[in-house]
Amino acid sequence: MTATTNAVTHRSAEEIGRTAAGPRTLPPLGPTRAVPLPDVEEQTLPSGLRVLVAHRPGVPMVELRLRVPFAAPDDAGTAEHPAVAELLSSTLLTGTESRDRVGIDDELAAVGADLGVSVDPERLQVSGSGLSAGLPDLLSVLADVLTSATHPDGEVARERERLVERISVARAQPRTIAREALQRRRFGDHPITREMPTGEEVAAVAPEQVRALQAAALVPGGSILTLVGDIDPGATLAQVEKALAGWVSDTLARELSPPPPITPGDLQLVHRPGSVQSQLRLSAPALRRDDPRYAPLQLANLVFGGYFSSRWMENVREDKGYTYGAHSGVEFVPAGAVLGVETDVASDVTAAALLETRYELGRLGAVPPTAAEVDAARAYAVGSLLISLDNQGGLASTVAALAADGLGVEWLREHPARLEAVTVEQVAEAALEFFAPSAFTGVLVGDADVIGAGVRALGGVTGP
Numbered sequence: 001m002t003a004t005t006n007a008v009t010h011r012s013a014e015e016i017g018r019t020a021a022g023p024r025t026l027p028p029l030g031p032t033r034a035v036p037l038p039d040v041e042e043q044t045l046p047s048g049l050r051v052l053v054a055h056r057p058g059v060p061m062v063e064l065r066l067r068v069p070f071a072a073p074d075d076a077g078t079a080e081h082p083a084v085a086e087l088l089s090s091t092l093l094t095g096t097e098s099r100d101r102v103g104i105d106d107e108l109a110a111v112g113a114d115l116g117v118s119v120d121p122e123r124l125q126v127s128g129s130g131l132s133a134g135l136p137d138l139l140s141v142l143a144d145v146l147t148s149a150t151h152p153d154g155e156v157a158r159e160r161e162r163l164v165e166r167i168s169v170a171r172a173q174p175r176t177i178a179r180e181a182l183q184r185r186r187f188g189d190h191p192i193t194r195e196m197p198t199g200e201e202v203a204a205v206a207p208e209q210v211r212a213l214q215a216a217a218l219v220p221g222g223s224i225l226t227l228v229g230d231i232d233p234g235a236t237l238a239q240v241e242k243a244l245a246g247w248v249s250d251t252l253a254r255e256l257s258p259p260p261p262i263t264p265g266d267l268q269l270v271h272r273p274g275s276v277q278s279q280l281r282l283s284a285p286a287l288r289r290d291d292p293r294y295a296p297l298q299l300a301n302l303v304f305g306g307y308f309s310s311r312w313m314e315n316v317r318e319d320k321g322y323t324y325g326a327h328s329g330v331e332f333v334p335a336g337a338v339l340g341v342e343t344d345v346a347s348d349v350t351a352a353a354l355l356e357t358r359y360e361l362g363r364l365g366a367v368p369p370t371a372a373e374v375d376a377a378r379a380y381a382v383g384s385l386l387i388s389l390d391n392q393g394g395l396a397s398t399v400a401a402l403a404a405d406g407l408g409v410e411w412l413r414e415h416p417a418r419l420e421a422v423t424v425e426q427v428a429e430a431a432l433e434f435f436a437p438s439a440f441t442g443v444l445v446g447d448a449d450v451i452g453a454g455v456r457a458l459g460g461v462t463g464p
Contacts (some may be wrong), residue, residue, distance in 0.1 A: 037412055050225070059134070061130065064115075064138065096150055286331075299427045
């Protein structure tokens with residue numbers, strides 16, 4: 001008997017991509033597939049808490065987002081507020097009048113749930129998720145910590161020590177130094193710049209201050225609770241109203257005042273002795289989501305530096321090799337928005353990277369985006385938006401963020417169509433208006449003794 005062996009021939013990627021007539025042509029993109037968005041039912045409770053609920057089946061889970069405006073008071077307590085707020089967020093889940101830390105953790109774990117707390121100059125946010133069937137238990141724990149968290153002395157002392165250590169590590173990081181310098185450069189001494197307290201400020205906080213801040217500022221009036229998942233909206237609204245009936249206050253949550261508008265100007269050179277890298281951070285005014293020109297600005301930003309195939313990334317990473325990553329994007333602030341441009345580069349190419357960044361900003365207006373560039377950016381914008389909404393957590397976070405801006409799910413439904421309707425000419429207009437180098441200010445963090453002469457020679461740089 002003779003065995004016959006059939007030889008297997010493996011083709012290379014180049015061979016697969018070609019035919020006898022030449023390279024294979026890619027098929028055109030098909031129509032954008034819409035992601036069905038649920039209706040959002042809304043109710044404002046007598047306490048002033050705004051509740052948003054959306055039914056999103058698929059997995060038997062529910063996502064929770066509670067946003068409480070948490071700005072500093074307009075009095076002598078403003079300076080210490082960030083430190084006290086950080087400790088409040090760290091100890092909110094460490095004990096109540098009826099549950100200790102272990103009890104809270106065990107009760108949440110029993111229904112497959114979790115809760116986490118974060119705070120910044122604008123808001124305190126409680127985020128979590130759990131099994132849909134366990135929503136009453138999740139709401140019970142949430143109500144308990146909102147109304148009777150005790151912030152035990154021992155827990156405050158323990159978290160205070162940990163927080164001081166974390167802040168010490170964070171403040172030594174170049175990105176933290178650059179972020180703080182940028183915030184001061186564009187917003188001066190506005191409270192929005194106080195994103196991280198100092199270790200000394202945290203160390204000085206007493207448990208009584210944490211408990212006093214909870215009583216004064218962690219209030220329902222002006223807050224927004226968003227729930228998305230495999231839940232019945234009507235029944236969920238009733239559950240929330242019952243569970244949070246005891247969370248009341250005569251005061252409203254404190255909204256952060258709008259920061260001053262960005263003033264274009266020179267970059268500030270921030271000296272970081274011994275640094276082998278430089279952090280380049282530029283910023284300019286931008287638009288909020290409800291502005292008719294937001295969609296053209298969004299596409300112009302993508303063409304410039306908003307995704308991997310952008311002009312700036314192609315220049316400073318793919319062509320020049322100055323950096324591993326470069327990114328631009330819109331950041332929303334109270335009553336406004338700002339455009340951010342950032343990259344980290346080695347010290348010896350800092351001046352060259354700054355030169356190429358300014359070149360690409362100017363080129364975006366002088367050599368407007370082509371139809372191909374706009375179409376690629378549009379496909380990315382629509383696709384990434386739909387992907388971000390294709391799960392309960394992404395939808396909950398987006399609905400919560402939009403609600404804080406006074407927008408609803410209709411904005412989400414209509415935004416892909418707005419992006420599809422943007423013309424190349426509108427993108428060119430946005431590029432010329434918002435990406436002109438003269439519209440920017442910012443900071444350059446690095447060893448001034450190494451990079452100073454080179455960047456100053458380019459002009460528009462002040463500092464040591």
